[in-house]
Amino acid sequence: xxxxxxxxxxxxLKYQLFDMRTESxxxxxxxxxxxxDGNLKxxxxxxxxxVFNSSIPLPTHAEAIKAVIxxxxxxxxxxxxxxxxxxxxxxxxxHGGRKFSESVLIDGDVLDVIKSxxxxxxxxxxxxxxxxxxxxxxxxxxxxxxxxDTAFHRTIPDYAHIxxxxxxxxxxYDILRYGFHGTSHRYVSAKxxxxxxxxxxxxxxxxxxxxxxxxxxxxKDGKSIETTMGITPLEGLPMGTRSGSVDxxxxxxxxxxxxxxxxxxALDILNKESGVLGISGISNDFRDLETAAGIDTNNGEMLxxxxxxxxxxxxxxxxxxxxxKFIGSYIAVMGGLDALVFTAGxxxxxxxxRAGICRLLNxxxxxxxxxxxxxxxxxxxxxxxxxxSIAKVFVIxxxxxLVIARDxxxxxxxx
Ligand code: AMP
Numbered sequence: 001x002x003x004x005x006x007x008x009x010x011x012x013l014k015y016q017l018f019d020m021r022t023e024s025x026x027x028x029x030x031x032x033x034x035x036x037d038g039n040l041k042x043x044x045x046x047x048x049x050x051v052f053n054s055s056i057p058l059p060t061h062a063e064a065i066k067a068v069i070x071x072x073x074x075x076x077x078x079x080x081x082x083x084x085x086x087x088x089x090x091x092x093x094x095h096g097g098r099k100f101s102e103s104v105l106i107d108g109d110v111l112d113v114i115k116s117x118x119x120x121x122x123x124x125x126x127x128x129x130x131x132x133x134x135x136x137x138x139x140x141x142x143x144x145x146x147x148x149d150t151a152f153h154r155t156i157p158d159y160a161h162i163x164x165x166x167x168x169x170x171x172x173y174d175i176l177r178y179g180f181h182g183t184s185h186r187y188v189s190a191k192x193x194x195x196x197x198x199x200x201x202x203x204x205x206x207x208x209x210x211x212x213x214x215x216x217x218x219x220k221d222g223k224s225i226e227t228t229m230g231i232t233p234l235e236g237l238p239m240g241t242r243s244g245s246v247d248x249x250x251x252x253x254x255x256x257x258x259x260x261x262x263x264x265x266a267l268d269i270l271n272k273e274s275g276v277l278g279i280s281g282i283s284n285d286f287r288d289l290e291t292a293a294g295i296d297t298n299n300g301e302m303l304x305x306x307x308x309x310x311x312x313x314x315x316x317x318x319x320x321x322x323x324x325k326f327i328g329s330y331i332a333v334m335g336g337l338d339a340l341v342f343t344a345g346x347x348x349x350x351x352x353x354r355a356g357i358c359r360l361l362n363x364x365x366x367x368x369x370x371x372x373x374x375x376x377x378x379x380x381x382x383x384x385x386x387x388x389s390i391a392k393v394f395v396i397x398x399x400x401x402l403v404i405a406r407d408x409x410x411x412x413x414x415x
Contacts, residue, residue, distance in 0.1 A: 002026065002085050003405040004072075006065075007092040008131025010123055011035055013064045017072060017079065017086070018405040019046070026079040027072055031064035038063075042071040044079050052077045061127075065134035088143045089135045090408030092183070092400070094124040096148030098174045103151065103407040106132060106144040114146065120178070120231065145408040152182030155223040160333075163231075177235070179217070179227035181209045181344075184398040188343045189219040191381070191396045196338055204334040206327050209398065210353065211344035212240040212284060216323065218330035226333060228326055234271060237322050240284030243274035244322065276315035286346050286353065289316055299374035300351030320356035327361065337391040340366060343398040348377050354384070358393060365390035 001021065007014040016028040029042035029052075038058030043051050052071055058064045071077050072086075080086070091106070097117035104110050111132070118125040135144055153161075161177045162170055169175040185207045192207070193200050200222030207217045214237045218226040228236025228244075238244040251266045258265025269278075277284040282292050290297045293313040294306035331337045340361075346353050351373050358368045367386030375382065382395040 001087045001409065002080065003408050004086050004089045004135075005092075005401045005404045005408070006089060006131050006135065007401070008061060008127045008134075010127040013061060013068070013131060015068055016401045016405075018402070020405060020409050023402060023405070029068065029071070031058055031067065034058045034061060034064050040064075040067050040071065042068070042077055044077055046079050049077050049079070061130040061134040062137060065131070065138045069138055083139055083142075086139060086142060088145060088408050088412045089139070090145045090147055090404040091128060091132055091135075092149070092404055093128045093146045094149045094180070095121040095178065096146075096150045096154075097178075098154075098176070100146070100148050100151050101154035103145055103147040103404075103411060105411050106146050110146060143412045145404075145411050147183060147404040147407050149180045149182050150178040152186040153179035153217070153224045153227050156225055156227065160226050175231060177227075177230040179215065179224070180229045180233045181213070181215045181217075181227075182224070183400040183403045184209045184343060185215075185217040185219065185224060185227070187400065187403045188341050188396040188398055189217070189222065189224075192219075192339045192341050192392075192394055193222055195381070195383070195394060196392065203338050204331075204336050205339045205341060206330045206334075206337060207341045207343065208323065208327070208347050208357070209344045210323075210342065210346035210350075213242070214239045214319075214323075214344070214346070216326050216330065218334055220334050226330060237326065238279075238319055239275045241272050241275045241277045243270045243278070246270070276319055279318055280309070280312045280315040282309065282312050282315075286316075286350050288312075290350070290352055295352050297350070297352070298376070300353075300355050301374070316353070316356065320353060320360060323357050324360040327357070328364070331364070337366075339392040339394055342393075342395045348379075348395055348397050351375075354393075354395070366393065368393050 003018045003020055005016045011034045013031040017026045019026050026046040027044045032039045039055050041053040056067060072080055095117045099113050189205050189207050192205050193203055196203055205219040207219060209215050213233055215227055215229045217224050234242050236244050254266035254269050255262035276289060280289055283289055287297050289312045292309040294303050294308040296303050342354050354373055358366055367389040368384045369386045372384040377395045379397050385392045
């Protein structure tokens with residue numbers, strides 16, 4: 001049974017086609033520059049056919065989906081013979097608002113609720129809806145499932161997700177800390193529970209999804225009880241270009257410098273010009289920052305004699321410091337820790353960042369094995385726990401698309 005997974009952004013659309021009998025990827029790809037000019041990169045995985053990577057006109061998401069379907073089924077680059085081999089489509093939807101605590105089959109009512117969440121994520125939700133509409137048009141009658149980034153965090157208790165502002169905003173406008181990256185935190189925490197022996201009850205895990213967008217979550221008994229992101233993905237850790245948590249009055253102070261578009265100016269600075277990019281003035285990419293700071297990105301060691309850019313080093317230090325502040329508070333609210341989990345681009349690939357965070361946690365007894373940490377996980381699980389550590393430290397590659405495909409198949413059943 002084949003499941004198509006779609007992750008639609010405002011000008012891009014990523015896809016993977018899974019054969020769910022083996023949970024293997026048949027093909028994957030990305031439509032870029034939708035609405036601008038258009039490019040499609042399509043990679044057949046299962047049958048050795050060549051990669052297609054070329055500019056093609058993609059004025060809207062509808063044309064992008066049509067192009068994807070043409071590539072999946074054509075003789076030269078295809079992996080299936082006809083559309084009937086696609087049993088269902090799973091969509092990543094960034095915000096499920098207060099209503100959705102799990103994935104759902106998409107119908108008219110569900111679409112209305114998703115639309116009503118648009119004001120929480122005005123850039124992402126319209127793009128997600130365009131992806132859904134385009135699929136409904138291109139493959140009518142094929143069931144579609146929505147998998148929400150926020151759903152896994154709906155178990156966070158009221159006292160942790162409420163903002164200490166007047167209660168009416170919570171009641172009337174659903175303003176609360178939703179959290180994001182839920183599909184990733186759910187996947188890696190479930191894997192960690194397997195490695196801890198398979199029983200969720202009693203487990204205390206901190207998952208660190210460290211990528212261009214970064215968030216941490218406290219997972220107790222297999223359920224999310226706290227996470228760093230809030231009503232938007234701006235809260236929490238400093239990130240590639242996002243500030244993370246700052247004094248909210250900073251918005252007002254920056255807005256006063258913003259001329260005739262004060263709020264846009266302040267939010268643009270906090271979303272697009274801050275984080276490690278803002279501090280370093282060099283890049284939002286950790287590889288660039290590590291290289292500038294004289295670090296060997298392969299093993300996280302300092303390169304002898306290499307020049308050290310102090311602001312790049314400071315940006316990396318700030319990132320690790322804030323991660324540790326959150327991890328420490330999560331250990332406190334859970335009353336202990338069984339496993340610390342690193343995932344996503346930085347978590348899986350940056351020995352320097354993992355070591356930087358764990359060094360600051362040494363005082364509370366968390367230790368890693370530096371030689372194991374120096375290996376790249378190459379898409380595989382690594383146990384980098386050091387001698388005498390009070391908790392396990394794991395590197396677990398995330399797989400959000402597989403979760404979406406699994407949820408989709410679980411929901412459509414024998415549809
Ligand atoms: P993601 O958003 O999960 O795709 O992660 C993207 C980020 O991972 C990039 O911006 C890089 O900063 C980081 N990254 C990827 N590979 C490495 C590496 N080998 N060393 C350090 N950082 C890396």
